[in-house]
Amino acid sequence: MSFLQLDTIKKTYGDVSVIKGVSFAAAKGEFVVFVGPSGCGKSTLLRMIAGLEDVTEGHLYIDGKDVTYEEPAKRELSMVFQSYALYPHMSVFENMAFGLRMAKVPEAEIKTRVTEAARILHLEPLLDRKPRALSGGQRQRVAIGRSIVRHPKIFLFDEPLSNLDAELRTQMRVEIAKLHRDLGTTMVYVTHDQVEAMTLADRIVVLRAGLVEQIGTPTELYDRPANTFVAGFIGSPKMNFIKASVTGVGSGSLTLANPSFVGGTLSVETVSTGRVKAGDTVIVGLRPEHLELNAAQPLLSLTLDFAENLGGATQLYSRSEGDIVAIVVHGRPDVKPGDTLRVGIEGRHIYLFDANGLAL
Amino acid sequence: MRETTVKPNRGYGRWTPFWFLAPAVLTLFVIGIYPTIFALVTSFRQYNIARPREGFPFVGFDNYINVLSDSTFWASLLLTARFYITVLPIQLVLGLIIALLLHKPGLGLLKSLARVVLVVPLATTYAVVGLIGRLIFNREFGVANQFLDVVGIGGIDWLGSQGGAFAAIVIMDVWQWTPFCALILLAGLSMVPGEIEEAARLETRSKLAMLRYVQLPFLLPSLTAILIMRSADVLKLFDMVFVMTRGGPGSATDLVSIYIQRVGFRIFDLGTASAQAILLLILTILISRLYIRVLYREVN
Numbered sequence: 001m002s003f004l005q006l007d008t009i010k011k012t013y014g015d016v017s018v019i020k021g022v023s024f025a026a027a028k029g030e031f032v033v034f035v036g037p038s039g040c041g042k043s044t045l046l047r048m049i050a051g052l053e054d055v056t057e058g059h060l061y062i063d064g065k066d067v068t069y070e071e072p073a074k075r076e077l078s079m080v081f082q083s084y085a086l087y088p089h090m091s092v093f094e095n096m097a098f099g100l101r102m103a104k105v106p107e108a109e110i111k112t113r114v115t116e117a118a119r120i121l122h123l124e125p126l127l128d129r130k131p132r133a134l135s136g137g138q139r140q141r142v143a144i145g146r147s148i149v150r151h152p153k154i155f156l157f158d159e160p161l162s163n164l165d166a167e168l169r170t171q172m173r174v175e176i177a178k179l180h181r182d183l184g185t186t187m188v189y190v191t192h193d194q195v196e197a198m199t200l201a202d203r204i205v206v207l208r209a210g211l212v213e214q215i216g217t218p219t220e221l222y223d224r225p226a227n228t229f230v231a232g233f234i235g236s237p238k239m240n241f242i243k244a245s246v247t248g249v250g251s252g253s254l255t256l257a258n259p260s261f262v263g264g265t266l267s268v269e270t271v272s273t274g275r276v277k278a279g280d281t282v283i284v285g286l287r288p289e290h291l292e293l294n295a296a297q298p299l300l301s302l303t304l305d306f307a308e309n310l311g312g313a314t315q316l317y318s319r320s321e322g323d324i325v326a327i328v329v330h331g332r333p334d335v336k337p338g339d340t341l342r343v344g345i346e347g348r349h350i351y352l353f354d355a356n357g358l359a360l
Numbered sequence: 361m362r363e364t365t366v367k368p369n370r371g372y373g374r375w376t377p378f379w380f381l382a383p384a385v386l387t388l389f390v391i392g393i394y395p396t397i398f399a400l401v402t403s404f405r406q407y408n409i410a411r412p413r414e415g416f417p418f419v420g421f422d423n424y425i426n427v428l429s430d431s432t433f434w435a436s437l438l439l440t441a442r443f444y445i446t447v448l449p450i451q452l453v454l455g456l457i458i459a460l461l462l463h464k465p466g467l468g469l470l471k472s473l474a475r476v477v478l479v480v481p482l483a484t485t486y487a488v489v490g491l492i493g494r495l496i497f498n499r500e501f502g503v504a505n506q507f508l509d510v511v512g513i514g515g516i517d518w519l520g521s522q523g524g525a526f527a528a529i530v531i532m533d534v535w536q537w538t539p540f541c542a543l544i545l546l547a548g549l550s551m552v553p554g555e556i557e558e559a560a561r562l563e564t565r566s567k568l569a570m571l572r573y574v575q576l577p578f579l580l581p582s583l584t585a586i587l588i589m590r591s592a593d594v595l596k597l598f599d600m601v602f603v604m605t606r607g608g609p610g611s612a613t614d615l616v617s618i619y620i621q622r623v624g625f626r627i628f629d630l631g632t633a634s635a636q637a638i639l640l641l642i643l644t645i646l647i648s649r650l651y652i653r654v655l656y657r658e659v660n
Contacts (some may be wrong), residue, residue, distance in 0.1 A: 052558050072558075073565040085555035089577040089657070098573065099563035150563070 001275070002061075003028035003186055004049070004154060009058035009209075011044055018044050020210040021058070026188070026203070031180050033189045034195040035233070036207035042190045043158055045207070049188060050079050050156055063153055073102075078147035079156040084139045084161060086131040092118075093127040096146045103150070110149075117145040117356075120179070137153050137168045144179070157189040160169070161196065173199060194234050206230050228357035232286050237315065239351070240286045240325045254352070257280060260320035261299050268350050272360055282360070285351030288315070288326040293333055296343020300325070304339045316341065396641075399634040399657040407631035416631075423635035433636060435611065436619040443526075443615060444594045447533045452586070454534070455541025460571070462542070463549040475546075478539035486536075490603025493532040494519070497604075504528075522612035525605045529613050532600060537593075541586050546584030549575060577657065588648045595644055616640065 002025035011019035019041045026032045034042040047053040049060065051072035060068045067075050078099070086095050093114055100110045100258040118124045121141040131139055140160060147155055157176070161169045177200055180187055191197055197204050198218045206213040206221065206229070214226040218234075225231035232238045247265060248255035254276065256266045268284075276282060291300075293316075302325055303320035309332060318341055327343060335341065352360040403423055405416045427433050458478070460585070462471055481489075489585035496503050497518035503514060518524040552575055560574045598617040601607065620640070624633030 050558075050562060052561065071565050072561045073563060075562075077562065079559070079562055081555045081559060083553065083555050085553065085559040085573060087556060087560075087577075098560075102564035102566070146559075164444055 002026060003030075004032075004188070006045075006049075006059070007059040007060040008281065009045070009048060009060060010056050011041070011048060014055045015099075017093055018210050019029055019048070019056075022207075022210075022212055024212065026186060026217060028186055029184045031187045031189065031200055031202045033191060033197040033201035033204050034207060035191055035194060035204055036213075037183065037233075038192060039209075039273055040207040041210040042207050046079075046156055046158055046188060046190045050077055050190055051075050059321065076150075076153045077156055078150050078152040078154075079158065080140075080143045080147055081162045082159045084131075084143040084163075086139055087141055088131050091128050091130055092123060092134070092145075093141050095131070095142055096149050099146065099150045104337070111153075111164055113149045114145075117148045120148065120182075120339060121145050121175075136164050137172060140164065140172055143174075148179075148183070155185055155187040159190055159192070161191075162193075176200060194236060198234065202232075206233060209275055218343075224359070225351065226359055228283060228285065228353050231351060231353070231359075235289075235324050237288045237328065240291075240323070241353075242284045242286065242320060242323050242325070244282055244284050246278050246280045246282055249276065249278055254282070256284065258284075258321065260300050260302060260323075260325075262298050266299055267346055268352060270360055272354055275360065281355045283353040283355070283357065285353060286325070287349065287351075288328040290345050290349040291325075291327040291329075292344045293327065293329050293335075294340060295342065298342035299345045300341075300343040300345075302341045302343055304337050304341055306337060307335065318343075369627045372606070399637055402630055403634035403638050405631050407634070408627075408629045410628035419502055419631070424639070426632055427635045427639060432611075432619065433616070436614050436616045439611070439614060440594060440597075440616045443530065443533075443597075444591060446530050447537070447594070448587075448590055450530075450534050450584075451538045451541045451590070454538045455545050455586075458538070458542035459545035459549055462546050478543055481536045482543075484536065486597075486599035487603050489536050490600040491619050493528060493600065493604045497524075497528045498531075519605055520609060522609060525612045527610055529601050529604060532604065533594075533597070536600070537590065540589075544582045544586050545579060548579040552578045580655055580657045584651050587651045587655065591647050591651075592644045595640055 004026040006022055006024045008023050009019055010017070010019045010021050022041075022045060034045060036042050044053060048055050048091075051067070051070060053067050058068070059066055059105045061321070062075060062077075087098065090098065096114045096117060100113065105113075114127075115124075118127055121144060123138070123141055123145055126134060126138060128208055131142065132143065140163075143160070160176075161172055164172060171202070173196055176189075180200075189200060201218055203215060203217055205215050205220055208229055214221060214230045216224075221230055221234045225234060228241060242260060244256035244258040244261070244266070246254055247257045252271070253267055253269045256268060257264055258266070266284075266321075300320065302320050304316055304318050305324070306317045308315040308317075312330070314332050315328050316329065316333075316335070318325050318327065325343075327341070354360060370613065404418060404420060406414065406419045406422075407416045408414065462474060484492075497505075498507065499515070499520065500515050502518070504518060505514075508514065508516065516524055518528045556574060557570070560570050564570060596614075596617050597615055598621060601613050601615055602621070604620055605613040607618040616636075617640075620633050620636045623629050
């Protein structure tokens with residue numbers, strides 16, 4: 001049996017349904033990331049696992065035991081909050097020791113565990129300080145340390161890096177990844193940042209409006225998104241979508257028409273053509289980083305609107321029939337707004353979705 | 361060329377703030393500052409308005425020496441202290457229980473209603489509380505004795521016996537001031553960040569541990585405020601007790617402010633009464649400073 005299992009979990013507040021039936025299982029030691037836009041229910045789901053929110057319907061199992069109605073403290077989980085939630089009147093040591101003291105762990109054992117956690121997180125010189133005398137990154141470390149010392153079955157993280165500045169966020173992201181590698185504990189991590197999701201997760205659960213859109217490894221979600229929502233959410237900058245009409249259906253290939261295509265049409269190889277017929281609309285997905293400028297065999301002809309110089313790379317925003325197509329190129333191409341760009345892409349990087357946004 | 365200086369705005373001048381503040385300052389002066397200064401000056405004079413022919417000579421610290429060597433004054437002060445340490449723990453415990461109940465999530469409408477109801481005793485004039493007390497604790501037809509009849513205890517002469525009268529004023533004070541403690545503590549509880557309570561819920565099941573280690577530190581400023589306001593209030597508690605018992609029977613409810621009133625307006629020895637009042641003021645300030653020094657801690 002899985003270590004953490006959610007069985008058609010639902011949550012409603014009065015008439016408002018927030019989680020509409022989420023089922024999911026994680027293996028022991030797995031790093032699972034819940035990702036989705038604001039209001040998708042990812043934090044609510046995490047809080048239900050923690051026991052801070054009641055489950056309206058469905059069941060929750062941890063380590064084979066039904067904990068749906070178990071008190072939070074008895075679930076043996078620990079959680080790192082977005083605001084860190086440190087006890088302001090306790091020193092760093094006391095903050096980390098509090099849970100152990102409540103669990104009546106012998107004082108010598110507490111000292112050993114806290115010292116060990118402090119060593120891992122480089123908090124040793126700060127043990128006597130109060131949280132208000134710490135920087136954001138240090139507070140975050142203490143919050144993580146407080147979680148570590150209890151040797152929980154599962155670590156829960158609720159957007160832990162969103163209050164940190166960009167540089168610190170990257171640094172802490174790496175530290176959390178290392179921590180997972182060293183401790184091997186199951187972790188469930190909530191974020192709206194797809195970069196955090198991609199870099200940290202063994203598996204990602206993409207949520208939208210209380211429902212699971214797709215579950216898979218970062219690579220699976222990037223390479224084979226189930227629909228346009230996942231395709232647009234995973235990857236940065238987000239995937240370009242161009243609407244095209246189907247003019248011909250061959251065996252294993254489609255001919256699509258859109259004025260942006262060089263010559264007006266584009267032939268795409270695809271595994272499944274069964275669902276589409278001539279005259280249907282399909283959505284063509286192109287990742288900005290896959291598009292090539294001045295390709296030998298250009299597929300798109302676009303007009304450059306605006307260019308952003310990122311130093312090592314340049315982001316080009318071009319127009320195609322009302323759609324904006326972003327392109328990421330290395331270096332600084334010699335182009336200016338109004339120029340016609342002839343853009344190519346390898347056939348295997350073209351994503352196709354039907355009119356409802358589902359992958360073909 | 362004509363000068364183009366901007367015309368000063370006649371609506372606002374350097375005296376404008378003065379006129380806005382003047383009514384408040386004037387009122388404060390008339391009802392607060394002047395009487396205090398008058399009391400201070402009077403406390404250094406022989407000032408018995410029943411014997412005006414003796415005049416109002418300056419007597420230095422004589423009044424203060426008389427007060428400090430007056431055993432009745434000390435007895436009334438001690439009784440006031442006894443009253444304070446009787447009512448305060450009851451008010452704090454009951455207030456804390458009410459605050460914790462109201463702090464629990466859920467029951468939106470009932471909670472708002474409860475908060476409104478809590479204000480009613482606070483909005484009641486002391487004298488009216490005293491009148492209500494006289495009705496409740498009336499020996500013949502009071503609710504208190506009727507209630508005790510049901511339980512099988514009969515005919516307590518509340519306001520006629522020493523212990524009964526003290527208990528009666530304690531009960532009325534608890535009735536009037538428990539809601540105040542509850543509201544202040546509730547405000548303190550709502551200062552505890554939600555995520556900190558949640559973090560503690562993940563670490564302990566014990567509600568008592570939560571109160572002691574997580575919520576109490578946030579309640580210290582509220583507790584200090586309650587202690588200061590309640591001690592100042594008990595030291596000047598007069599109307600409710602006066603209406604209910606007039607300090608009797610005997611000296612069972614002869615709190616210090618009732619004694620001062622008697623000295624001032626029965627014996628008309630305003631000099632001594634003023635000295636007593638000034639000593640009370642100093643005592644109040646000392647107690648407040650003590651509370652702040654010992655108890656007050658800002659969490660953040």
